Amino acid sequence: MKRAEWNEGLNHIDTDIIENYVEQKDKYISISKRKRTWLKIGALAACFCLIASIIVIPTAFKTEDPLYHPFNSDSNFILPSISVISTGTEINGKTHIVSGDNDTDNGSASKIPEGFYVHTVVQANVIEVLQDLYYTPSRGAAGKYRIARLEIVDPIIGEKMPREINLRFSGYSADIFEKHDTFIFSLNQIGIENYMMINDTKNEVEYFPDMFEVEIDILRYGSVIPFKDGKVDYSFGGSWSFPSNLSPLSGEYTIENVKKRIIDLSQNKEDYFVHLSTSPDYVTIDDVFSAEECKQIKNCILPTESNIFMHNIAVHSNRVVVNYTRVINGFETDEKIVVTVYSKDKGNVTREGEAYTPEELSRMPNIGEVLENINLDEIRSPRIDNLDGIKHKRVSADGCYRKREGKVYGIVRIIWWCDFSTVYSVGYEQDARYYLYDAEGNGKIVKGEKLEELFGGHWLIP
Amino acid sequence: MKIQQKQTLKTPVNDEKIIELYWLRDEKAIEETDFKYKNYLFSIAYNIVHEKSDSEECLNDTYLGAWNSMPPTRPNILKAFLTTIVRRVSINRYHSNSRKGRVPSEMTVCLSELENFISDDNDVDAEFDAQRLGSIISDFVRGLSKRKRFIFLSRYYVADPIDTIAKNMNLSRSTVDKELAAIRSALKEKLESEGYYI
Numbered sequence: 001m002k003r004a005e006w007n008e009g010l011n012h013i014d015t016d017i018i019e020n021y022v023e024q025k026d027k028y029i030s031i032s033k034r035k036r037t038w039l040k041i042g043a044l045a046a047c048f049c050l051i052a053s054i055i056v057i058p059t060a061f062k063t064e065d066p067l068y069h070p071f072n073s074d075s076n077f078i079l080p081s082i083s084v085i086s087t088g089t090e091i092n093g094k095t096h097i098v099s100g101d102n103d104t105d106n107g108s109a110s111k112i113p114e115g116f117y118v119h120t121v122v123q124a125n126v127i128e129v130l131q132d133l134y135y136t137p138s139r140g141a142a143g144k145y146r147i148a149r150l151e152i153v154d155p156i157i158g159e160k161m162p163r164e165i166n167l168r169f170s171g172y173s174a175d176i177f178e179k180h181d182t183f184i185f186s187l188n189q190i191g192i193e194n195y196m197m198i199n200d201t202k203n204e205v206e207y208f209p210d211m212f213e214v215e216i217d218i219l220r221y222g223s224v225i226p227f228k229d230g231k232v233d234y235s236f237g238g239s240w241s242f243p244s245n246l247s248p249l250s251g252e253y254t255i256e257n258v259k260k261r262i263i264d265l266s267q268n269k270e271d272y273f274v275h276l277s278t279s280p281d282y283v284t285i286d287d288v289f290s291a292e293e294c295k296q297i298k299n300c301i302l303p304t305e306s307n308i309f310m311h312n313i314a315v316h317s318n319r320v321v322v323n324y325t326r327v328i329n330g331f332e333t334d335e336k337i338v339v340t341v342y343s344k345d346k347g348n349v350t351r352e353g354e355a356y357t358p359e360e361l362s363r364m365p366n367i368g369e370v371l372e373n374i375n376l377d378e379i380r381s382p383r384i385d386n387l388d389g390i391k392h393k394r395v396s397a398d399g400c401y402r403k404r405e406g407k408v409y410g411i412v413r414i415i416w417w418c419d420f421s422t423v424y425s426v427g428y429e430q431d432a433r434y435y436l437y438d439a440e441g442n443g444k445i446v447k448g449e450k451l452e453e454l455f456g457g458h459w460l461i462p
Numbered sequence: 463m464k465i466q467q468k469q470t471l472k473t474p475v476n477d478e479k480i481i482e483l484y485w486l487r488d489e490k491a492i493e494e495t496d497f498k499y500k501n502y503l504f505s506i507a508y509n510i511v512h513e514k515s516d517s518e519e520c521l522n523d524t525y526l527g528a529w530n531s532m533p534p535t536r537p538n539i540l541k542a543f544l545t546t547i548v549r550r551v552s553i554n555r556y557h558s559n560s561r562k563g564r565v566p567s568e569m570t571v572c573l574s575e576l577e578n579f580i581s582d583d584n585d586v587d588a589e590f591d592a593q594r595l596g597s598i599i600s601d602f603v604r605g606l607s608k609r610k611r612f613i614f615l616s617r618y619y620v621a622d623p624i625d626t627i628a629k630n631m632n633l634s635r636s637t638v639d640k641e642l643a644a645i646r647s648a649l650k651e652k653l654e655s656e657g658y659y660i
Contacts, residue, residue: 001658003560003573005590006580007553010619011546012596017603019542021615028612028630 120158120187120212121262123255124150126177127164134168134197134206145169145197147208148177156184156259165210168197176226180233184258186223187212189283189313227255283313288322291347294339301337309337318342326356329368331410333401334455354403365410365437367399379414379433402455410437411451474498477540484532491532492525499541503548509621510552511559512567520555524548549620568621575642576618579650579658595658602652606645613641614649 127149134145148167155161168190190213199206214223226233232253289298301309301324309324310332319342326335336352376395399412414433434451437443475494483491500521507520527547537543556569573580603611612631616622622630628638 001580001595001653003580004557005592005595006573006576007557008590008592009595009599011550011553012592012599013603013619014596014600015542015546017600017611017615018546018619019539021612021619022539022542022545024608024612025616025630 120161120189121156121184122150122152122158122161122187123154123156123182123184123259124152124165125182127151129177132199134199147197150185153182154259156262158187162210165212166208168208168211168213179235180226180228181230182227182255184225184227184255184262185212185214187214225258230254232258283320287320288313288339288341290344291341292345293349294341294347297337297339297349328356328361328364328401331367331400334403354406356401356403356408360403360408360439363439364401364408365439365441365443367401367410367412367437370410370412370435370437370443371397371399374412374414376414404454408439409454410443411435412437412443481532481536481540484529485536492529495525495528495540495544496521499544502541503544506545506548506620507552508567509623510549510556510567510569512569513559516555516559517552520548520552523551527551545620568623571623572617572621576646576649578646579653598652598656598658602649606648610641610645613638614645617642 130147130149132147134147145168148169150165150167152161152163152165165187167185167187190211197206197208289295308327310327311322311324313320313322319340321341322339324337324339326333333356334353335356338350338352339347340349341347374397376397379395395414395416397412397414399410402409402411412435414435416432432448434446434448435443436446436451436454474497480491480494480498483494503521503524504517507517507524508514511517511520524544524547527550528544531543531547535543553569556567560570603614606614609631613627616627616630617624624635624638624642627633628635631638
């Protein structure tokens with residue numbers, strides 16, 4: 001029997017079996033939560049002391065190969081704590097608020113009901129691909145990017161676009177931009193005019209105005225369409241495939257036919273899964289803080305020495321919504337400020353999560369220091385001896401802050417990465433080890449489920 | 463795997479109301495489904511395809527599948543209904559990705575456990591009768607004890623990692639391993655008796 005046949009057979013088992021299974025699973029999970037026990041604090045405190053006393057082994061970075069990604073190597077790595085810029089930046093007479101990463105994940109970053117982000121579809125040529133690797137201040141090595149400068153040839157869907165923009169991209173090799181004449185991109189605007197990134201090789205902060213990102217979920221199966229000699233070039237690499245919903249109704253896959261199809265689809269409101277906004281505009285900082293209620297909070301989200309507010313934006317037909325998430329010393333918190341702007345005169349501000357007070361900000365558990373002092377080589381993966389064929393490759397550590405019921409916590413996560421027989425690595429979230437720190441810096445090892453109890457929901461570090 | 467669910471004051475709507483929204487062709491049905499079941503469905507998709515973007519596409523396809531099925535379907539248990547859809551959609555994506563040679567997922571691991579009677583080939587024979595095999599597997603599952611049934615479905619239907627199964631059932635990993643070994647042995651016998659060989 002073949003694998004596909006086996007799976008197809010499983011797809012046809014009786015419905016009542018699955019129904020019973022689902023009910024049984026809910027019961028098991030609910031019973032299992034009640035039976036969990038804690039590790040003794042004394043033993044955990046001993047583990048913490050051991051870890052805190054170990055000297056860090058720094059990761060070596062190769063710099064001669066611009067495409068080399070140091071976190072794909074066999075070495076262990078620690079996602080760094082990044083210090084932030086303490087002042088805003090004056091550019092062209094406008095004040096720009098320094099920001100870190102924009103989380104473009106619709107599902108987790110915000111509670112925008114329709115799940116839309118501003119998206120602009122343009123035909124663009126690549127002017128230049130910068131050779132350096134960049135990463136975002138708030139996410140550290142988790143967000144490694146290349147930057148390409150684009151010239152907008154035709155704003156297919158979108159208004160008020162600048163003539164030149166910066167494109168942040170990952171997962172593509174730079175040479176794809178050299179092989180094609182022109183592209184259609186579906187772009188997600190990020191960083192409202194004030195996006196800053198850290199140059200991996202120089203460790204300097206650089207400012208990139210008009211930053212966009214290629215949005216995978218738009219246009220289905222990819223948001224980049226390359227053209228060569230006026231037609232779609234199917235030799236585009238990797239797992240890319242031409243978005244099936246853009247197939248011209250007749251004729252060849254020329255630039256003009258594809259553009260026409262995109263415009264037709266944008267006017268088709270019946271198709272739930274074609275997220276093409278009807279009024280995508282390029283949003284500026286002045287647009288966001290135009291209403292009185294929104295102006296008042298502008299100073300609240302200015303950066304300080306230890307924290308910034310990273311933000312993402314969504315443009316709807318009747319409003320702009322910006323989510324600001326507090327990031328302390330490079331680690332995300334769960335405090336969000338949501339600014340909604342309906343017009344120049346009307347807007348509102350809401351908060352999600354508990355606010356961090358100035359006193360708390362001056363007294364945070366220093367999880368950056370914990371990360372610096374962890375010797376990841378000394379910590380064994382629970383899977384090494386247990387599962388044939390799974391080879392422990394490396395281990396990583398990262399962290400975040402959370403606040404519940406007036407108490408601030410720092411959380412560090414250790415996660416192991418294993419290899420299958422192919423070249424791919426898997427991070428076993430289920431085996432992740434968590435350390436929970438209070439404001440005084442006392443830490444203990446906890447299970448993921450305890451974090452779920454404390455902080456609600458199915459909780460994982462982003 | 464990075465999933466984050468933020469705190470919210472919204473409470474989930476009950477399943478009957480959600481099904482009713484589908485029947486009324488109210489798009490809030492999808493919104494409510496997503497709010498209530500997103501993490502659960504995502505975890506199944508991720509067990510199988512092990513890529514966030516693929517998993518999110520599977521989620522979208524699942525909602526589309528649910529939207530297209532209701533009406534005329536009115537499932538008894540919405541969660542189970544969605545489970546079957548997400549599994550089907552994710553398995554299709556899994557096999558498509560396997561042909562390109564890249565799926566380091568829990569599904570790959572659990573299929574390799576069945577190598578005694580399941581071959582590597584991902585293509586389906588034109589004459590293959592999925593309904594019949596489904597029936598045989600259903601018979602087999604009904605013959606298992608409640609505990610073994612749960613373990614079998616957790617491992618081979620939704621591709622839960624063994625540690626997760628052990629945790630859910632408050633068993634040790636080695637106990638689950640042993641149960642799975644016994645299940646596989648019985649399954650092999652059953653399939654061979656029905657004429658299915660590697």
